[in-house]
Amino acid sequence: MTQDLRIGIIGVGAMGADHAERVARRISGARLVAVSDPDTARAATLAAALDGVRVIGDPLALIGDAEVDAVIIASPGFAHAEQLMACLEHVKPVLCEKPLTMDAESSLRVVEAEHKVGRPLIQVGFMRRFDPEYARLKQLLDSGELGRTLLLHNVHRNKTVPATFRSEMIVRDSLVHEVDVARWLFGDEIVKITVHAPKPTSLVAEGVLDPQFAVFEMASGALADVEVFVNFQVGYEVRCEAVAEKGSATIGLGVDVLTKQAGHWGGAVPDDFRVRFGLAYDIEVQRWVNAAAKGEIDGPTAWDGYAAAAVCTAGVQSLQEGRPVEVEMVSRSEVLG
Numbered sequence: 001m002t003q004d005l006r007i008g009i010i011g012v013g014a015m016g017a018d019h020a021e022r023v024a025r026r027i028s029g030a031r032l033v034a035v036s037d038p039d040t041a042r043a044a045t046l047a048a049a050l051d052g053v054r055v056i057g058d059p060l061a062l063i064g065d066a067e068v069d070a071v072i073i074a075s076p077g078f079a080h081a082e083q084l085m086a087c088l089e090h091v092k093p094v095l096c097e098k099p100l101t102m103d104a105e106s107s108l109r110v111v112e113a114e115h116k117v118g119r120p121l122i123q124v125g126f127m128r129r130f131d132p133e134y135a136r137l138k139q140l141l142d143s144g145e146l147g148r149t150l151l152l153h154n155v156h157r158n159k160t161v162p163a164t165f166r167s168e169m170i171v172r173d174s175l176v177h178e179v180d181v182a183r184w185l186f187g188d189e190i191v192k193i194t195v196h197a198p199k200p201t202s203l204v205a206e207g208v209l210d211p212q213f214a215v216f217e218m219a220s221g222a223l224a225d226v227e228v229f230v231n232f233q234v235g236y237e238v239r240c241e242a243v244a245e246k247g248s249a250t251i252g253l254g255v256d257v258l259t260k261q262a263g264h265w266g267g268a269v270p271d272d273f274r275v276r277f278g279l280a281y282d283i284e285v286q287r288w289v290n291a292a293a294k295g296e297i298d299g300p301t302a303w304d305g306y307a308a309a310a311v312c313t314a315g316v317q318s319l320q321e322g323r324p325v326e327v328e329m330v331s332r333s334e335v336l337g
């Protein structure tokens, strides 16, 4: 009998607690054995609700713990770089929630450190790639049935976010998903980004630029646009329409059950990402566990995390300076040989 992969989770807020539940109850071949969070009461409550889960105060001690085979990092982005470096030092597979790190420079250091280890250990939590609708869209575009893909139109809306979510975070934490989607669907790098800040909603604190409207220019000349609106009030909505030479394809219409009642018809808008992408996270984590057990990864790489960070670094500059900004990236072969 093969042994379960023993997993430790760092950061058990919204995303980490969701992953904890997932690993403990729905993922096969894996067992949740430890959690770590500076909010020790939160970690203790979660551990108490699940069997055989220890609380380890120091996240770096969790990474080094002899009973932890693999790590999920779901701490805030600013903590990722140090925790990723520790995973590499201990040669432990890690599924790191996006963003890989907060900027291009620190992400590049992570890519270089992983390269020195000699095998991929880092998978980045760009879960859209595992969502069945996105996966079918990718398959359709890659099949060539619609000809070349010319444009992508994306919409990314949250019901609300905490007041600490400032304008730059909308780029680094939200827009970063569409950065990965555009790179993945086109199979190409983003070379220039413009982040426009239309008149903000009156429902956010003074100075917060929400919504934002971004335009990505791909190396091939194709374009992608993204509306990100994180205080939309209604619910969580993520849509993507690809326009190609011989047709278009749209995903994320959220058409599930339509009801007719009391003179109205309609359906439900999910409250947050945990509902809309629940299945994508399940598939993502299961495939990561299966791969990690074989010493591999099966999803977005540290390089993908670096590329997204480079685009977002340029995106924050574009937002601040109100102009298009070229994306600065080192060449892949220079770093990875």
Ligand SMILES: NC(=O)c1ccc[n+]([C@@H]2O[C@H](COP(=O)([O-])OP(=O)(O)OC[C@H]3O[C@@H](n4cnc5c(N)ncnc54)[C@H](O)[C@@H]3O)[C@@H](O)[C@H]2O)c1
Pocket: 010, 011, 012, 013, 014, 015, 016, 036, 037, 038, 039, 042, 059, 073, 074, 075, 076, 077, 079, 097, 098, 099, 125, 126, 127, 173, 273, 277
């Ligand atoms: N893939 C997705 O769809 C998705 C969705 C939401 C969040 N995320 C990512 O997940 C991560 C966590 O986001 P969240 O929404 O759960 O945030 P959150 O604020 O709900 O939770 C973060 C948790 O990390 C803890 N924490 C703070 N500093 C820490 C540190 N240095 N080390 C360990 N833990 C620390 C906090 O106490 C908190 O419990 C972020 O990187 C975020 O971008 C991804």
